[in-house]
Amino acid sequence: MAGSSAFRWEGAGCLRMRLSLAALSGRAVRICGIRSQELNPGLRDFEASFIRLLDKVTNGSRIEINETGLLHGGKIEHDCHTQRSIGYYLEALFYLAPFMKRPLKATLRGVTNDQTDPSVDTLKVTALPLMKRFGIDDEGLELKVVRRGMAPGGGGEVIFSCPVRRFLKPVQLTDPGKIKRIRGVAYSVRVSPQIANRIVDSARSILNKFIPDIYIYTDHMKGTNSGKSPGFGLSLVAETTNGIFLSAELASNPQGQGSPVLPEDLGQNCAKLLLEEVYRGGCVDSINQSLALLYMALGQQDVSKVQIGPLSPYTIEFLRHLKSFFQIMFKIEAKPLEEQKGGEKVLMTCIGVGFSNISKTVT
Incomplete structure (x- = not known):
């Protein structure tokens, strides 16, 4: 996507993050110089695979890739490139699925478990309960492992189903419990x-x-x-x-x-x-920090609070991009040392932008 008002970035860093937030916000992005100094410039196969997936699940997107991009040219079926696991693609679908026109049912094939990305098993027991906290809580939310595939060969298959919502609920997650x-x-x-x-x-x-x-x-x-x-x-x-x-x-x-x-x-x-x-500690584990912060930012125009552990480098970059795409900032408060159990904790607070799924007429 390109245009006079497009966000412009150099390099391949945060590509998945930027394209996912561009799809949600409707803002155009232009990414140049992708690995321009390397012997093999342009998109890697797994990045091209992600762009193809994004093209499948969006309507009206216009994706242009020049000669340095090297892109080989309802119900979604997608073969994930084995350089990255299915978890790499699932994390982006978690961002987008609640705001689609119709409930999503996606079949993803590739590596289910590796040493780089969150596994399907972990996302099933952590990300899905978190999504329910924000109101995505009916029987249509499911993540099922049909076949398991280890790196490097893959061969796994996963089915992800997610209902749509018009609004996300604000949350108050400040006490993780024992x-x-x-x-x-x-x-x-x-x-x-x-x-x-x-x-x-x-x-x-x-x-x-x-x-x-x-x-x-x-x-x-x-x-x-x-x-x-x-x-x-x-x-x-x-x-x-x-x-x-x-x-x-x-x-x-x-x-x-x-x-x-x-x-x-x-x-x-x-x-x-x-x-x-x-x-x-905290009320969200390390791999789901960005998902919680995104849902907080897109929630109704009310206060959401979530206590989390130390911010990961990915989460810090994600906060910068949220500010760019949605003009939203979080209040970050460190908990007093005498109140902490375990490591350092921070309380993240924001007022949602009131993001609405216009395709969903009833809540």
Whole structure:
């Protein structure tokens, strides 16, 4: 998209963020010099795949890509490029889906679990409950893993369904509560089923010292449901007394990359990552900070407050872009040290811009 009033940026940084916010705000963007100094300039295959997905789920968008872009030319089906997992694409769909003309049902194919992006398992148990807090709460909200696919071969399949809303509700999430239970899934594909059991035992050896209510189930998919590459991993989530979900996850190294990972090491390290996330605390975990802030900004013209842990670098950049696209700023308050439990916390406050889905006539 281009125009005299278009936002202009240089380079490939924050491409997904910028295009998603452009679609929501209706503002044109012009991005130049994408990897212009590299031997292989232009868009990477996964970025081109994301642009194709954005073109499928939007109506009226005009996308122009010049010779340095290198773009190879209701119900959505999309094959995600295996350089990035399905989670990379899902995060953008979470931004857009509630404001579409009709409820979304998207089938995404590719890598479901890797070491770069949030896994489908983690997004299912953290992002979906967060979306319900903002009023996206009927039975049409679902994320289902049909086939699991590990990097690098992929072969996984996920179905994401989301209803539409005219408005988002303001929220007041200032007290995360105390951890009451831990749940998780240890998955394995094209390896021995015993690996998942070893992961569970090693993770529990750490977590059992802190809380008794722990259940980690094993998921060993076979045949066509196991994707194209071997691998294993663990996704953990801690639930609080106030219905807040904090997550951590780890996956094995992709086939042919790096040294082999022992299931015992992976399980223990993932458990420690969960404890670190609990220490960071807040009412939204690290991977969903930007989603919560976007929904707060687009909510009704009322005050929303959310307490979160330390802002991630991605979240800080996201706040800058929210200001550019929607002219909205957040009040950021650090909690007094004597009131904090665990790491430093910040209280994010804003008044929503009153974003309305004009295609949705009733709430």
